Amino acid sequence: MTVKLTVVRAGALTTVQDEGRRGHAHLGVPRSGALDAPAMRLGNRLLGNDPGAAVLETTLTGCALRPDRAVAVVVGGAPCPVRVDGRPAPWGTPVRVPAGAVLDVGAVTSGVRAYVAVAGGVAVDPVLGSRSTDLLSGLGPAPLRDGDVLPLGAPAPGPAAPAAVPWPGPPAELVLPVRPGPRADWFTPAALRTLTSAAYRVSPHSNRIGLRTEGPPLERARAGELPSEGMVLGAVQVPPDGRPVVFLHDHPTTGGYPVVAVVAEPALAAAAQAVAGTPLRFTLG
Amino acid sequence: MTGDRPLTARPAGRHALLVELPDAEGTAAFHAEVLRRRAAGTLPPVTEIVPGARTVLLDGVPDPEALARRLTDWEIPPVTSDDGDLVDIPVRYDGPDLADVAALWGVAPQEVGARHASVTYRVAFCGFAPGFGYLTGLPPELHVPRRDTPRTRVPAGAVALAGPYSAVYPRATPGGWRLIGTMPDPGPLWDPARERAALLTPGTRVRFVAVGDGGRGEAGTPDATGTTAGVPRTPASPAGGAV
Numbered sequence: 138m139t140v141k142l143t144v145v146r147a148g149a150l151t152t153v154q155d156e157g158r159r160g161h162a163h164l165g166v167p168r169s170g171a172l173d174a175p176a177m178r179l180g181n182r183l184l185g186n187d188p189g190a191a192v193l194e195t196t197l198t199g200c201a202l203r204p205d206r207a208v209a210v211v212v213g214g215a216p217c218p219v220r221v222d223g224r225p226a227p228w229g230t231p232v233r234v235p236a237g238a239v240l241d242v243g244a245v246t247s248g249v250r251a252y253v254a255v256a257g258g259v260a261v262d263p264v265l266g267s268r269s270t271d272l273l274s275g276l277g278p279a280p281l282r283d284g285d286v287l288p289l290g291a292p293a294p295g296p297a298a299p300a301a302v303p304w305p306g307p308p309a310e311l312v313l314p315v316r317p318g319p320r321a322d323w324f325t326p327a328a329l330r331t332l333t334s335a336a337y338r339v340s341p342h343s344n345r346i347g348l349r350t351e352g353p354p355l356e357r358a359r360a361g362e363l364p365s366e367g368m369v370l371g372a373v374q375v376p377p378d379g380r381p382v383v384f385l386h387d388h389p390t391t392g393g394y395p396v397v398a399v400v401a402e403p404a405l406a407a408a409a410q411a412v413a414g415t416p417l418r419f420t421l422g
Numbered sequence: 423m424t425g426d427r428p429l430t431a432r433p434a435g436r437h438a439l440l441v442e443l444p445d446a447e448g449t450a451a452f453h454a455e456v457l458r459r460r461a462a463g464t465l466p467p468v469t470e471i472v473p474g475a476r477t478v479l480l481d482g483v484p485d486p487e488a489l490a491r492r493l494t495d496w497e498i499p500p501v502t503s504d505d506g507d508l509v510d511i512p513v514r515y516d517g518p519d520l521a522d523v524a525a526l527w528g529v530a531p532q533e534v535g536a537r538h539a540s541v542t543y544r545v546a547f548c549g550f551a552p553g554f555g556y557l558t559g560l561p562p563e564l565h566v567p568r569r570d571t572p573r574t575r576v577p578a579g580a581v582a583l584a585g586p587y588s589a590v591y592p593r594a595t596p597g598g599w600r601l602i603g604t605m606p607d608p609g610p611l612w613d614p615a616r617e618r619a620a621l622l623t624p625g626t627r628v629r630f631v632a633v634g635d636g637g638r639g640e641a642g643t644p645d646a647t648g649t650t651a652g653v654p655r656t657p658a659s660p661a662g663g664a665v
Contacts, residue, residue, distance in 0.1 A: 367472030367479025391549030399435030
């Protein structure tokens with residue numbers, strides 16, 4: 138019997154996310170997937186789900202959901218108040234939501250994105266092997282709207298992982314280790330020193346496509362356009378205004394602005410939880 | 423080791439290489455060689471092979487430095503004109519920029535279609551949107567600049583020109599390319615439920631086949647191209663050759 142989850146309050150931006158689409162970048166298909174992938178995997182493990190089972194990724198204001206049968210959930214990622222039919226419930230650990238009760242995921246108290254993992258996972262139809270919403274190209278389910286109904290998969294019969302696990306807190310300062318290249322030679326030596334020494338801040342214009350920054354612009358050593366080339370997750374692309382943009386999971390697969398350096402993928406989970414204004418440093422590593 | 427190689431492998435983080443080639447032909451040849459080696463099982467594991475205009479990105483590589491060293495020993499044969507699947511795209515030459523393009527080319531508007539359709543193109547790379555292929559093959563004298571003012575909406579199926587490229591918009595998006603025609607049924611360009619989601623994959627050869635009455639700009643001409651329109655002529659054969 139399929140459990141259905143009704144979206145009572147979709148929140149500012151709530152999307153379905155899993156491990157994303159691999160192997161289709163050459164067709165112009167972004168990777169997509171949960172920005173804070175460790176939070177998705179941990180929530181799933183606590184429920185006995187496959188670590189990459191589809192979850193809901195909320196943005197700042199949470200969401201509210203009503204299952205038509207009792208179901209276990211974990212709300213993790215960014216800390217936030219959790220309520221079941223108005224009564225406080227624990228964050229970061231499995232919670233049983235009775236049939237017809239409303240799970241309310243409140244506004245985050247720090248960080249950006251809370252994740253709602255549900256026993257059995259969100260079972261919308263996959264597109265190119267993934268259930269993720271891709272905001273750049275529009276693949277996968279549209280962002281949730283009030284009244285949407287989501288099917289859930291069958292819960293795993295096996296035992297869940299122990300519940301006593303640490304959740305990393307959102308960063309007070311975001312430190313992103315970078316390796317120079319592939320187009321570091323398009324920038325002056327001074328620009329490379331600036332990148333790895335200056336104080337940047339996370340821009341409020343950041344989204345699932347890229348983490349935008351405020352800070353000193355990077356000076357180009359050569360003018361002109363770069364013929365379109367493939368872009369990796371974590372690429373630090375520098376548009377004409379000189380402010381670095383760190384490509385996140387919905388980034389375009391090709392681009393024409395030079396990439397001065399690449400952020401190591403494990404650091405991107407913290408980038409997903411850095412609110413606008415968070416101090417940001419790039420370090421060589 | 424064996425002399426000058428026209429290939430530069432640039433690091434792109436801990437698990438990727440951006441391989442830079444001197445020109446579009448070299449890029450197509452290197453891309454074809456990467457695919458051959460993957461098919462033969464002699465390429466180290468990679469998750470993404472993403473060609474660009476002058477580059478091929480190899481992402482998800484366990485040891486990029488080791489792969490970069492091995493690349494210098496690769497023998498890379500040039501791409502020949504009959505390599506790759508061949509796809510025919512039916513097109514009505516009725517685009518709103520037909521007259522502008524005719525002026526830039528120095529031909530009459532009714533000759534634009536014949537010129538455009540006289541070229542066999544190759545999908546150099548994809549980007550911008552799923553299934554949007556950048557087609558190379560236009561001679562330099564037919565390269566045109568983008569429009570000064572992009573359109574807020576270009577319809578799906580629009581056949582377009584910009585710089586050295588031609589393309590067919592797989593769906594409605596904003597766009598700054600010059601529109602010279604319409605693919606009557608753009609549905610086959612992108613269908614994620616299909617085994618081959620994109621019709622125009624990198625390396626595919628493309629011909630445009632004029633249909634209807636586009637030279638006089640009449641809209642609504644029935645698509646009379648038959649059932650094979652927009653379908654790969656050799657969908658299962660990487661060697662192509664069914665011309």
